[in-house]
Amino acid sequence: MSLNTVLWNVGVALAYVVACEGVAAWLRLSHIPPIIWYASGVGLAALLLRGLSVLPGIMVAAFICALLGKASPELALLSMAAIGLQLTFAWWLLARVFKIDVVLSHVRDVVVFIAVGCTVVPLLNTAVMLLRDYLHGVANDPGELVRSQVTAMGEAVGILLIAPFILAIAAAWRQRRSWSMHVESLVLQVANAAVALVVFGGMMASSMSAESLPYAIFPFTYWAAFRLGMRDTALALLVAATIAVGCHSLGVGPFVMAHSTPANAFAHYASLYLFLIVLSSTSLLAAVTQHQREVAEQRAREHLDQLAHVARVASMGEMASAIAHEVNQPLTAIANYASASLRLMQDNRMSPAEATAVMKQLADEAERAGEVVRKMRGFVRGEEGHPVHIAVVDLFADVLRLSGPEARAHDVTLEADAGTGSLAVTADVIQLQQVLLNLVRNAIEAIASAHTVVRQVTLTAMPADNGMVEMRVTDSGPGIPADDLDRVFTPFHTTKPDGVGIGLALSRSIVEAYGGRVWASAAPTGAVVHLTIPAA
Amino acid sequence: MPASEALVYVIDDEAPIRDSLAMLLRSVGLASMLFPDAPSFLAAAPWRDHACVIADVRMPGMSGLELQDEMRKRGSALPIIIVTGHGDIGMAVRAMKNGAADFIEKPFNGQVLLDAVHRALAHAAAPPASAAMATEGDREDLERRIASLSPREREVMTLVAEGLPNKSVATRLDLSTRTVEVHRAKVMEKMGARSLAELVRMNIAAG
Numbered sequence: 001m002s003l004n005t006v007l008w009n010v011g012v013a014l015a016y017v018v019a020c021e022g023v024a025a026w027l028r029l030s031h032i033p034p035i036i037w038y039a040s041g042v043g044l045a046a047l048l049l050r051g052l053s054v055l056p057g058i059m060v061a062a063f064i065c066a067l068l069g070k071a072s073p074e075l076a077l078l079s080m081a082a083i084g085l086q087l088t089f090a091w092w093l094l095a096r097v098f099k100i101d102v103v104l105s106h107v108r109d110v111v112v113f114i115a116v117g118c119t120v121v122p123l124l125n126t127a128v129m130l131l132r133d134y135l136h137g138v139a140n141d142p143g144e145l146v147r148s149q150v151t152a153m154g155e156a157v158g159i160l161l162i163a164p165f166i167l168a169i170a171a172a173w174r175q176r177r178s179w180s181m182h183v184e185s186l187v188l189q190v191a192n193a194a195v196a197l198v199v200f201g202g203m204m205a206s207s208m209s210a211e212s213l214p215y216a217i218f219p220f221t222y223w224a225a226f227r228l229g230m231r232d233t234a235l236a237l238l239v240a241a242t243i244a245v246g247c248h249s250l251g252v253g254p255f256v257m258a259h260s261t262p263a264n265a266f267a268h269y270a271s272l273y274l275f276l277i278v279l280s281s282t283s284l285l286a287a288v289t290q291h292q293r294e295v296a297e298q299r300a301r302e303h304l305d306q307l308a309h310v311a312r313v314a315s316m317g318e319m320a321s322a323i324a325h326e327v328n329q330p331l332t333a334i335a336n337y338a339s340a341s342l343r344l345m346q347d348n349r350m351s352p353a354e355a356t357a358v359m360k361q362l363a364d365e366a367e368r369a370g371e372v373v374r375k376m377r378g379f380v381r382g383e384e385g386h387p388v389h390i391a392v393v394d395l396f397a398d399v400l401r402l403s404g405p406e407a408r409a410h411d412v413t414l415e416a417d418a419g420t421g422s423l424a425v426t427a428d429v430i431q432l433q434q435v436l437l438n439l440v441r442n443a444i445e446a447i448a449s450a451h452t453v454v455r456q457v458t459l460t461a462m463p464a465d466n467g468m469v470e471m472r473v474t475d476s477g478p479g480i481p482a483d484d485l486d487r488v489f490t491p492f493h494t495t496k497p498d499g500v501g502i503g504l505a506l507s508r509s510i511v512e513a514y515g516g517r518v519w520a521s522a523a524p525t526g527a528v529v530h531l532t533i534p535a536a
Numbered sequence: 537m538p539a540s541e542a543l544v545y546v547i548d549d550e551a552p553i554r555d556s557l558a559m560l561l562r563s564v565g566l567a568s569m570l571f572p573d574a575p576s577f578l579a580a581a582p583w584r585d586h587a588c589v590i591a592d593v594r595m596p597g598m599s600g601l602e603l604q605d606e607m608r609k610r611g612s613a614l615p616i617i618i619v620t621g622h623g624d625i626g627m628a629v630r631a632m633k634n635g636a637a638d639f640i641e642k643p644f645n646g647q648v649l650l651d652a653v654h655r656a657l658a659h660a661a662a663p664p665a666s667a668a669m670a671t672e673g674d675r676e677d678l679e680r681r682i683a684s685l686s687p688r689e690r691e692v693m694t695l696v697a698e699g700l701p702n703k704s705v706a707t708r709l710d711l712s713t714r715t716v717e718v719h720r721a722k723v724m725e726k727m728g729a730r731s732l733a734e735l736v737r738m739n740i741a742a743g
Contacts, residue, residue: 328621329550331643336556339646343563358559365552 009057012046016061017068019162024069030249036241037155039065040087040121041162047091048102048163049170059084078132086124090117103171104164104230105295110288114281118160122152153273154245160280161241165234172231185232192220192236196243202252213254214244214275221279225287233287241276248272302401326372330365337362387514389536390432392423392461392469398433399459403440407457410448414440416459423461424536425469427514432533435507435518439473439529442503446477446527454525468516468532476526485520507531542657543587544568547577547603548619549595557590560646566653574598578606588615588637588656590649593627601631608635615656619644625732629699632736639733648731675741681727682742689726692719696732697739 019039043058062083066076093116094100100109129148177185197203199213217240224232247253248269255272341358344350350358396416407414425432436459443457454476464470480488489508504518511518511531518531544561546568548554554570561568571577573595589607593600600618607614615637620628628639637659638652685693688709695705702720706713729735 325621328642329553333550333552333556335643336553336560336646336649340556340560340563343646349563361552361556368552 005053008046008050008054009060011057012042012050012054013057013061013064015042015046016058017064020061020065021068024065026246026249030246036161036245037151037158038162039158040083040125040155041159042166043083043087044090044117044121044159045163045166045170047087048095048100048167051095052088052091055084055088058087082125082128086121086128089124090120093120102167104167104284104288105171106292107285107288110164110284113164114160114284117163118156118277121159122155125155126152150269150273153270153277157241157245157273157276157280160277160284161234161238164230164284165238168230168234172229181228185228188220188224188228188232189235189239192217192224193239193243195220196240197247200240200244200247200253202247202254202256214279217244217279218283221283222286225283226290230284230287230291233283237280237283241280244272244276302405323372327369330369330372333365334362334369337365386428387426388429390425390427390429391418392425392471393418395425395429395432395436396459396461398429399436399440402433402437403444406441407444410444410455412444412447412455412457414444414457414459417461419461419463423463423469425533426536427533431510435510435531436471436473438503438507439531443473443475443477443527443529446475450478452476452478452526463535464532467535469535470530470532472528472530474523474526474528476523479522479525480520480527482522485522488520489518541584541586542566542661543584544653544657545571545577545580545583545587545589545614547571547574547589547591547595547600549573549592553592557649560649561653564650574600574603574606577603578610581610581612583612583614586657586661588617588653588660590617590619590653593618593620593624593631593639599627601627601634604631604634604636613660615659617649617652617656625699625701627699628733629697629736632733633740639736641732652733678738678742681738684726685723689719689723692716693723693727693735693739696720696723697736699736 016039019042023036023038039062043062046054046058059080063076063080066079067073071079094113095102098112098116100112104110104113126148129151133148195216199216221233221236221240224236244253244255248255253272255268255275337358341350341355345355396418400414400416403414440457440459447455447457456476458472458474460472460474462470462472489504508518511533514533516532516534518529521528521530544566546554546557546561547570548557549572551572554572558568558570569580571580574591575598577589577591589603591600591603598606600616604616604618607616616631616635618628618631618636618639619642620639621642625641628636628641631639637656640649640652682690691709692705695708696702700708702713702716705711705720706716709716711719723729724735727735727738729738
C-alpha cells in the first residue's frame with residue numbers, strides 16, 4: 001500500500017467521521033430527529049474518485065461512528081459491514097456497470113447518478129434497518145416503518161447534495177476563473193444562503209402562501225447552473241438544502257404544518273425531501289446540460305481555428321507554387337534569348353539592331369519576373385500585422401489549445417511555462433501564433449517521425465537582453481544535425497517527405513520584421529528553437 | 537535530307553516563349569512556325585514531313601496532351617516534344633507513354649532543348665526499317681543495363697519514371713530523400729540516361 005493510498009484513506013475516514021458527527025451533533029439539537037445523512041454521499045464520492053482503495057478508510061470510519069453513536073461493538077461491526085456493502089454495490093453499478101464519468105460532464109452521467117446513487121444505497125439501508133428491527137422484535141410498528149422510509153429519503157438527499165459537490169470540486173480543481181466570475185460566484189452564494197434563510201427560517205410573514213415560498217430557491221440554483229457551472233450549482237444546492245432541513249428540524253419553515261406535532265411533522269419531512277430531490281435533480285441536470293453545450297461550442301471554435309490555420313498553411317504552399325509558375329515563364333524566355341544570342345554572336349551572325357531588340361526583350365522579361373516578385377510582396381504586405389500588447393501567458397495558452405489535437409493525435413505531451421512575472425511582447429497576435437504553431441508542429445512531427453520514447457514539447461519564455469523576450473520550443477525528438485542548425489531557416493530546406501521548406505523561413509522573416517532573431521540549438525535530447533521578440 | 541528543309545512547329549500560348557524559342561532555333565539554323573494555340577496549329581495541316589512539334593503541356597483551350605491525341609487520330613507521326621511547367625511531370629510522363637518523343641522542364645537549358653529537337657528531327661527523317669533495327673539493338677542494350685540495377689534501384693527507377701518527385705519516392709519506399717537522391721543518381725549513371733525524359737523513355741521501352 002503506497003503512502004498516497006494511506007493518506008487518502010485517512011483523509012476519507014476523517015471526512016466521513018466529520019460528516020457523521022456533525023449530523024449527530026445537529027440531531028441532538030433538533031426537535032424533529034431525521035435529517036440529511038451526508039456521510040454516505042462522502043463515501044460514495046470518495047469511491048468514485050479513488051476506487052476501492054479507499055474502502056478500508058470508509059469502513060473504519062463507519063465503525064468509529066457507530067461506536068460514537070453508542071452502539072454495541074457487535075452492532076457497530078454489523079453497521080460497518082452493511083455500509084461497506086451498500087457503498088461498494090452502488091459504486092460497482094455506477095463505475096463498472098454504467099461506467100459513468102466521475103466528473104459528471106454528461107447528461108447521461110448525471111441521470112445515472114441520480115437514478116442509481118440515490119436509490120440503491122437508501123433502499124439497501126432501509127432493508128438493513130428493517131432487518132435489524134425485525135431481529136430486535138420491533139417489526140410491524142407503523143411509526144417505525146415511516147421513520148425508516150424518511151431516513152432513507154434523507155440519505156438519498158444527502159447523496160444527491162454532497163457527492164456532486166465533491167465530484168465537481170475534484171473536477172474543477174485546477175480550473176482558472178476570472179475575477180468577475182469569482183465575484184459573481186460570491187454574490188450568488190451569499191444571495192442564495194440569504195434567501196434560503198428567509199424562506200425556510202420562517203422569516204416571511206405568515207400571510208404568504210407557504211406552499212409556493214420554496215420556489216424562490218430555483219432562480220438561484222438555475223443562475224448557478226447556467227452561468228457558473230456544476231461546482232457553484234452543487235454548492236448552492238448544498239447550502240439551501242442544509243438550511244431548509246436544519247430549519248425544519250427546529251420546527252420552522254413552510255414544510256412545518258400549523259398544527260404539527262412531533263409525530264406528523266416527522267412525516268412532513270417526506271414532502272420537504274421530495275421538494276429537495278426535485279430541486280437538486282433539475283438544477284444538476286441544467287448545469288450539466290449547459291456544461292455540455294459549452295464544451296460543444298468550445299470544440300466547434302477549436303475546430304474553426306484549426307481550419308483557419310490549415311488554410312493559412314495551405315495558401316502558403318499555393319503561393320509558393322504560384323510564384324514558381326509565374327517566375328518560370330519569363331525565366332524560360334530569358335534563358336532562350338540569352339542562349340540564342342550567345343550562339344549568334346559567337347558566329348558573328350547578329351546585327352546590332354537585332355542585338356538591341358533582344359536586349360530589350362531580355363529587359364522586358366526580367367521586368368516581368370520582377371513584377372511577379374513585387375506583386376507577391378504587396379500581397380504579403382497587405383497581410384502585415386498590427387502589433388499589439390500580448391501577454392505571453394495568453395499566447396502560450398492559445399498555442400496549446402490550437403496544437404492540442406495534433407499533439408494528442410501523436411501522443412505528445414505539450415506543456416507551456418510562461419515564466420515568472422507577467423512577460424509580454426509587442427507583435428501581431430496572428431503572426432506570432434503562426435510562428436509558434438509552426439515551431440510546435442515541426443517539433444511534434446519530428447517526434448512522431450522518429451518514434452522517440454519520450455514524447456514531450458515544451459514552450460518556455462524568459463526575459464532576454466536589449467529589451468527582448470526569449471521564447472523557446474524544446475522537443476524530445478531526434479534533434480537537428482549540427483551541420484543543419486544554420487540551414488533549417490533557409491527557404492526550401494526541408495526534411496519532410498511532403499514539405500515545401502517554407503515554414504521556418506517564413507517564421508524567420510516574421511520574427512526579423514519585429515527586430516527579433518530566431519535560431520536553433522541542440523538540447524540534451526532533441527532540439528531547441530529560440531526566438532526573441534521585443535518586450536512590451 | 538538537308539537540315540535546312542527541317543521545320544519546327546512551336547505551340548505555346550505565351551508570346552515571349554514562342555519568340556525566344558524561334559530565335560534559339562534560328563541560332564542553329566532551324567526554321568520554325570509559331571502558333572499561339574493547338575487549334576490554329578491543327579488548322580495549318582497538312583504539315584511538313586521532316587518536322588517536329590514543341591508544345592506546352594498547359595494551354596488554354598486544348599492542352600499539349602489533347603493535341604497529341606488529335607494528331608495521332610489524324611494519322612500524323614510527327615515527333616512531339618512536350619514542354620512542362622512547375623509540377624507537371626506526371627502529365628509529361630503520360631505524354632511520353634502516349635508516344636511523345638521527349639519532354640523538357642521549364643526553365644530549360646537551350647542546349648537540352650536543341651538536342652531534343654535534333655533527336656526528334658533525326659527520328660522523323662529516319663526510314664522506318666533502320667529505326668526498327670536500331671530499336672532491336674537498343675533493346676538488348678537496355679535489358680543489359682536494367683539487369684545491372686539492384687532491386688532497390690529498380691524500384692526507385694520505376695517510381696521516378698512515373699514522374700514522382702524524390703520526396704514522394706522516399707515516402708513510398710520509406711527511405712530518406714537523401715538516399716533516394718543517391719539511388720537516382722546511380723540509376724541515371726547505370727542506365728546511361730542524361731535526362732529524366734530519357735529515363736522515362738527507357739522505362740516505357742522496358743515495359
